[in-house]
Amino acid sequence: MKTMFSYIKPYKWFAVIAISLMLVELAVELIQPLIIKKIIDDGIVLQDSATVWLWGGIMMLIAFLGFIAGVTNSFFSAHASQSFAFDLRNELFKKVQSFTMATFLRFPTAGLITRLTSDVSQVQQVLFMSLRVMLRTPLVVIGSLIMAFYVKPSLAVYLVIGAPFLAIFLFLMVRKGITYFSAVQRRVDRVNRVIQENLQAMRLVKAYLRGLYEASRFEKVAKSLKVDTSKALRTMEYIQPLLLFVMNVSLLVVLWFGAGKIEQGETQIGELVAIVNYALRMTGAFSMFSFIIVFISRAKASADRMEEVLLIEKGLEDDEKYEGSLEVGQRGTLRFDNVSFKYPQTDEFVLRNISFECDQGEKLAIMGATGSGKSTLLQLLPRFYDTTSGNIFVDGVNVKNWPLEKLREAIGYVPQRALLFTGSIHDNVTWGKIAASIEQVQEATIQAQIHDSIQHFPNDYETRVGQKGVNLSGGQKQRLSIARALIRKPEFLILDDSTSALDVKTESALWSALEGEEATMLVVTQKIRTAKGADRILLLEDGFVSAFGTHEELMEGSVLYQKIATSQQEQGVDDNV
Numbered sequence: 001m002k003t004m005f006s007y008i009k010p011y012k013w014f015a016v017i018a019i020s021l022m023l024v025e026l027a028v029e030l031i032q033p034l035i036i037k038k039i040i041d042d043g044i045v046l047q048d049s050a051t052v053w054l055w056g057g058i059m060m061l062i063a064f065l066g067f068i069a070g071v072t073n074s075f076f077s078a079h080a081s082q083s084f085a086f087d088l089r090n091e092l093f094k095k096v097q098s099f100t101m102a103t104f105l106r107f108p109t110a111g112l113i114t115r116l117t118s119d120v121s122q123v124q125q126v127l128f129m130s131l132r133v134m135l136r137t138p139l140v141v142i143g144s145l146i147m148a149f150y151v152k153p154s155l156a157v158y159l160v161i162g163a164p165f166l167a168i169f170l171f172l173m174v175r176k177g178i179t180y181f182s183a184v185q186r187r188v189d190r191v192n193r194v195i196q197e198n199l200q201a202m203r204l205v206k207a208y209l210r211g212l213y214e215a216s217r218f219e220k221v222a223k224s225l226k227v228d229t230s231k232a233l234r235t236m237e238y239i240q241p242l243l244l245f246v247m248n249v250s251l252l253v254v255l256w257f258g259a260g261k262i263e264q265g266e267t268q269i270g271e272l273v274a275i276v277n278y279a280l281r282m283t284g285a286f287s288m289f290s291f292i293i294v295f296i297s298r299a300k301a302s303a304d305r306m307e308e309v310l311l312i313e314k315g316l317e318d319d320e321k322y323e324g325s326l327e328v329g330q331r332g333t334l335r336f337d338n339v340s341f342k343y344p345q346t347d348e349f350v351l352r353n354i355s356f357e358c359d360q361g362e363k364l365a366i367m368g369a370t371g372s373g374k375s376t377l378l379q380l381l382p383r384f385y386d387t388t389s390g391n392i393f394v395d396g397v398n399v400k401n402w403p404l405e406k407l408r409e410a411i412g413y414v415p416q417r418a419l420l421f422t423g424s425i426h427d428n429v430t431w432g433k434i435a436a437s438i439e440q441v442q443e444a445t446i447q448a449q450i451h452d453s454i455q456h457f458p459n460d461y462e463t464r465v466g467q468k469g470v471n472l473s474g475g476q477k478q479r480l481s482i483a484r485a486l487i488r489k490p491e492f493l494i495l496d497d498s499t500s501a502l503d504v505k506t507e508s509a510l511w512s513a514l515e516g517e518e519a520t521m522l523v524v525t526q527k528i529r530t531a532k533g534a535d536r537i538l539l540l541e542d543g544f545v546s547a548f549g550t551h552e553e554l555m556e557g558s559v560l561y562q563k564i565a566t567s568q569q570e571q572g573v574d575d576n577v
């Protein structure tokens with residue numbers, strides 16, 4: 001909770017003003033029964049109409065003051081809570097950006113979405129409600145009790161008979177509530193995950209006629225959410241009736257003994273009316289308690305979940321090792337030195353003792369069966385992960401000594417699955433280099449063999465691509481992703497099987513266009529045809545280097561490579577090995 005409070009700090013004066021105004025409202029509420037007592041005992045009982053008018057007027061005035069304080073309080077409470085939520089949401093988003101890939105994989109995506117949306121809203125609502133009414137509620141109870149004692153201690157004492165019992169009961173309820181509502185938020189995560197998966201796979205759902213199956217999968221998680229929420233709310237439902245029962249019993253006792261005392265002349269009617277009035281206000285406040293406990297329990301559960309994200313230890317991305325200039329060697333060179341790697345929280349090595357070198361401007365094809373570690377190897381270069389043992393040298397400098405930003409600036413990375421962002425074609429290309437000129441955009445798209453297609457789009461470069469580019473073909477998406485990498489003019493171009501959806505003609509035009517590139521290229525490919533165009537080939541087998549050399553060398557010395565070549569020749573994938 002401490003972390004949450006630090007986000008309220010910048011708005012503490014708004015909160016202080018809101019609380020002060022709330023105290024004005026509270027004072028108005030607590031003074032009213034006293035004025036009623038005055039009107040009854042000094043005005044109505046003594047038949048003094050001037051007193052009735054005077055105190056009636058005063059009561060109207062302070063009621064109006066309470067109204068103004070209430071409206072102004074709303075304004076300040078809203079400002080403080082909205083600004084708090086805005087900052088918190090931004091901070092969470094920034095924190096997620098700074099996650100290392102290892103940390104990122106620790107959280108399910110849907111769980112992060114819930115934290116950034118629903119969890120922030122829960123806490124924001126509680127802050128608003130606290131400043132508006134929630135803080136006031138216990139104060140109304142305490143204030144009413146004090147005032148009742150001030151008016152007539154011998155009657156007020158009956159109002160506290162159930163107090164210790166109620167305190168213990170409320171404490172237990174809050175504890176239970178937090179546990180239950182944490183479970184509810186986890187259910188919300190699950191619902192979000194199913195929605196997310198379903199929407200992403202809509203084509204598949206339709207193709208496999210799995211609409212009903214998906215609907216029942218959704219119903220299942222939605223039902224769990226309903227059951228858990230009902231369970232949590234049902235527990236909370238006991239609070240209000242129990243509090244009201246205890247208060248009403250106390251009230252009856254007050255009336256019983258109050259009536260006796262009036263008969264005996266020990267108490268005035270106005271005093272009894274005031275005490276009853278205070279008791280009713282306490283009862284009213286108590287009836288709010290169940291809502292408050294629900295809100296607080298939910299917010300505490302949400303706050304814990306957000307803190308889990310905010311308190312993540314500093315990772316690679318926050319590294320501040322860079323001091324001054326870096327003594328680099330030959331630009332564009334790469335060396336893997338006995339690199340082994342296993343993913344965090346797994347036992348199996350995915351890469352084992354990998355050693356190879358790449359010269360500046362060299363085109364290295366990386367081949368190997370599915371699961372042999374090709375994508376993993378590429379991901380070590382921009383330090384998405386650190387090696388488990390061994391070292392990688394970029395431009396002669398260990399990647400661990402590179403400032404992360406500088407290292408990644410030198411790399412143009414095209415992932416296996418082309419991802420586009422909502423926006424125009426132009427936006428998607430310049431995502432790789434924000435300040436790129438239109439000429440640079442065109443140069444990159446011409447090289448990536450997508451310029452001509454773009455010119456046939458309805459609005460040229462301003463054509464909008466839908467969420468993840470639904471209106472583009474797979475091959476167009478891949479080429480746009482390549483253009484996004486090329487516009488950076490990277491020292492290293494990493495293509496992770498990024499041309500798989502291109503036809504033979506377009507692919508060979510792309511490789512020809514990339515001939516003149518100065519970048520050192522690492523190209524994952526399944527095709528011998530593409531590997532042949534590379535300077536050297538790294539063949540992986542179960543995480544080991546099975547062979548490394550030119551096409552001719554591998555055709556001579558690698559049985560595995562020969563097998564791949566032969567099978568592709570038979571299938572007609574490569575007709576000229």
Ligand SMILES: Nc1ncnc2c1ncn2[C@@H]1O[C@H](COP(=O)(O)OP(=O)(O)OP(=O)(O)O)[C@@H](O)[C@H]1O
Pocket residue numbers: 105343346350368369370371372373374375376377416
């Ligand atoms: N995030 C991860 N956590 C744990 N293991 C992983 C992770 N990503 C991949 N792996 C495992 O690492 C191994 C290598 O995967 P990788 O994606 O590098 O293979 P690949 O050669 O690129 O395969 P493909 O050609 O199918 O893309 C696989 O056994 C895979 O299950």
